[in-house]
Amino acid sequence: MMRPFQLNRSNTMVYGSVLEKIEILRSQLRWADQLDRSDISKLFRQCNELRGEVIGLSRMERLCEGSENVDAKPASHLSTSQRRQALVERDFVFEGIFGENPRLLEALEIVEKAAPTELPVMIQGESGTGKELMAKVLHGNSSRSDGPFISLNCGAIPENLLEAELFGHKKGAFTGASTDRKGKFESANNGTIFLDEIGDLPLSGQVKLLRVLQSQEIQRVGSDEPISVNARVIAATNKNLLAMVHACTFREDLYYRLSIIEVMLPPLRERCDEIPLLIDFFCAEAAEKLQRMPLKLTPELHRFFLQYTFPGNVRELRNLIFRMSCLAADTADLSHLPIGIMQGKTAAEEPISSSAPIDKQTLTEAKKAAIDTAERHFLDRGLKETGGRVVELAQRSGMNRSYLQTMMKKHGLSAADFRRMQ
Numbered sequence: 001m002m003r004p005f006q007l008n009r010s011n012t013m014v015y016g017s018v019l020e021k022i023e024i025l026r027s028q029l030r031w032a033d034q035l036d037r038s039d040i041s042k043l044f045r046q047c048n049e050l051r052g053e054v055i056g057l058s059r060m061e062r063l064c065e066g067s068e069n070v071d072a073k074p075a076s077h078l079s080t081s082q083r084r085q086a087l088v089e090r091d092f093v094f095e096g097i098f099g100e101n102p103r104l105l106e107a108l109e110i111v112e113k114a115a116p117t118e119l120p121v122m123i124q125g126e127s128g129t130g131k132e133l134m135a136k137v138l139h140g141n142s143s144r145s146d147g148p149f150i151s152l153n154c155g156a157i158p159e160n161l162l163e164a165e166l167f168g169h170k171k172g173a174f175t176g177a178s179t180d181r182k183g184k185f186e187s188a189n190n191g192t193i194f195l196d197e198i199g200d201l202p203l204s205g206q207v208k209l210l211r212v213l214q215s216q217e218i219q220r221v222g223s224d225e226p227i228s229v230n231a232r233v234i235a236a237t238n239k240n241l242l243a244m245v246h247a248c249t250f251r252e253d254l255y256y257r258l259s260i261i262e263v264m265l266p267p268l269r270e271r272c273d274e275i276p277l278l279i280d281f282f283c284a285e286a287a288e289k290l291q292r293m294p295l296k297l298t299p300e301l302h303r304f305f306l307q308y309t310f311p312g313n314v315r316e317l318r319n320l321i322f323r324m325s326c327l328a329a330d331t332a333d334l335s336h337l338p339i340g341i342m343q344g345k346t347a348a349e350e351p352i353s354s355s356a357p358i359d360k361q362t363l364t365e366a367k368k369a370a371i372d373t374a375e376r377h378f379l380d381r382g383l384k385e386t387g388g389r390v391v392e393l394a395q396r397s398g399m400n401r402s403y404l405q406t407m408m409k410k411h412g413l414s415a416a417d418f419r420r421m422q
Contacts, residue, residue, distance in 0.1 A: 122260075
């Protein structure tokens with residue numbers, strides 16, 4: 001009887017030694033001047049393939065060790081910092097995701113287990129929570145990490161062009177098809193294809209996608225020749241797909257094929273303790289890209305960010321920091337926020353001004369009352385701070401001057417009255 005291969009700690013040391021030698025060889029090949037460029041490229045590809053195989057074996061060994069080690073301390077009994085440190089020690093590739101929120105760490109731990117497999121993964125979360133970044137984490141920790149990562153937003157492609165975008169087309173297949181063209185699946189061969197907003201895929205596209213997942217073959221538009229593809233599929237959505245299945249707007253068989261492994265990303269409002277860390281990170285990123293000193297925030301602005309609900313999540317916070325880094329000088333304050341955000345802040349801090357009880361108000365009436373209150377509060381404060389100078393207030397807030405004047409007229413405010421206060 002053949003003796004099974006036993007994994008042990010010495011194997012990990014061997015993997016590390018081999019990887020080190022491969023990295024040294026790859027570095028030397030980059031600067032080799034005695035070989036032809038084609039020979040260097042060939043050797044470099046071979047190194048990449050070997051490197052991928054060794055990384056895959058190493059990760060699979062760690063998974064086996066984890067499943068066999070019954071005395072290991074359960075993740076639920078570790079602190080969040082210990083759980084993150086454990087990921088670091090297992091050479092997990094974070095791709096820029098950081099934080100110690102328990103739900104985020106749970107998602108990363110699921111990704112770590114799913115990455116070495118070829119199983120489809122469904123990433124769920126609100127808009128702006130970092131679903132594409134998490135897909136890149138999955139790709140970066142898989143044996144396909146040296147292969148292509150191809151992203152497609154399913155809601156951004158017109159239905160009549162969807163098939164050509166996914167599977168490519170032959171020359172002359174339709175008006176404007178002047179050359180042969182690869183589709184996304186063919187481009188992702190030996191890599192990963194990320195289907196963002198899969199819930200927006202029309203039913204006709206769902207049927208075609210299901211066929212590809214079942215057969216691992218595609219046909220370009222205008223061709224009868226099947227082409228084999230080997231791409232791992234990661235999908236993402238901010239919709240309740242199960243509810244869509246019950247409403248017959250999403251195919252049940254496609255749903256269960258794509259969601260073998262599900263990863264849930266928490267919204268930013270559930271990661272409030274990490275907002276200061278994210279602010280510092282985005283301020284540094286904006287400073288590098290805009291070639292300026294990192295932006296400073298007033299204490300009032302810091303407090304606002306900690307209380308704000310961030311409907312756009314991490315993406316909204318990043319965009320706000322970049323906006324303020326562009327418009328503000330050294331320090332940003334509340335006046336550098338967009339008017340829409342100030343409305344949300346005021347609505348949360350002040351009672352809605354209306355003669356009707358809140359339980360009898362329609363949602364539209366409540367929104368209008370909150371907006372009117374927020375606009376008045378914004379104009380009063382802004383005009384006082386600028387001494388009635390509308391142009392300066394427009395520059396501070398990033399708003400059009402004529403729009404500010406229209407808003408002032410709506411609320412019966414005059415810039416001259418504020419100038420006389422000075």
